Amino acid sequence: MTQQQQRIAVLGAGPMGLAVAYQLALDGHKPVVFEADDRVGGMTATQDFGGLDIERFYHFHCTSDVALLQMLDELRLTDRMRWVATKMGYWYQNQLQPWGTPFALLSFKGLSLPAKIRAGVHAFLCIKRNDWKPLDRLEATGWLRRGVGNEAFEVLWRKLFELKFYEHTDKLSAAWIWSRIRRIGRSRYNIFKEKLGYLEGGSATLLQGMKAAIEARGGEFRLSTPVQQ
The missing domain is CATH 3.50.50.60 (FAD/NAD(P)-binding domain)
Structure with missing residues (x-):
């Protein structure tokens, strides 16, 4: 050595x-x-x-996972990735509703029209944003509540955070949840069709x-x- x-x-x-x-x-x-x-x-x-x-x-993979895709290429595993069009649903008030597209958001039963528009604009801005550093100093749930509004936060986000992170819910960086929204939002065939990858095996x-x-x-x-x- x-x-x-x-x-x-x-x-x-x-x-x-x-x-x-x-x-x-x-x-x-x-x-x-x-x-x-x-x-x-x-x-x-x-x-x-x-x-x-x-x-x-x-686990799934996104088209924006550049480092992962580069590693697959280095390991000669690129041909083991399968890209598929996926569908998403949201269970709310004992009903499974379509989710993941602008039309699904507008037809969602459980939010007012202003709340839907605000949630959609927030997601769009997250997808377009590239600078994560200012978000790293902000707490995630507070940042989301300010972005999507109280109504959309209570319906779409609060229980997801509480059931996943429990007592740590208010200790997460806004940069983390922003990166998740951006990652999924950019992994699409088009605005109406999601594109996710799954490794064979x-x-x-x-x-x-x-x-x-x-x-x-x-x-x-x-x-x-x-x-x-």
Whole structure:
């Protein structure tokens, strides 16, 4: 190992840990990845379901995921991505309503017309915006409430935040939720049709590809090895 090369510990083999280890390996270092689980992937890992590998959580990819698409190309996995037109629904007042297009928003039963227009304008501005730094200093739910108004926030957003983040609901950066709105909003065939990507074989295709690339460059994985302070 040369003086420039270093043997560097990476804690966790989830997507972030794998990305760090992958870049270290590309830069000529020898990452050693420690993972408490018996497999790589973290929340993107798969589990055996009667002989079928099923992802622990649902994941999709967007056309705006430039870094991911570049990595797939580097790993020669581009042909494993399947782009499909998807449909979205919103369950409200015991009814599944169409969602995800301007027409769906205008026909949504549960918001006044001014609230619909305000929510639509806010989404449009999020999609067009590129500068995230000012938003990073703002709290997400307050920023959303100011943007879409109280009515749309209460109907469309409040329960989503509370059921996902519980006591951490008011501790999130507005830059985070803006990036989610922008990411989905830009991944479309056109204004009326959403376009999302799914890897053939699920996230395991990418995870195993990254693991193999890291190991091929001298990296190591120590699974079932929790790190204690």
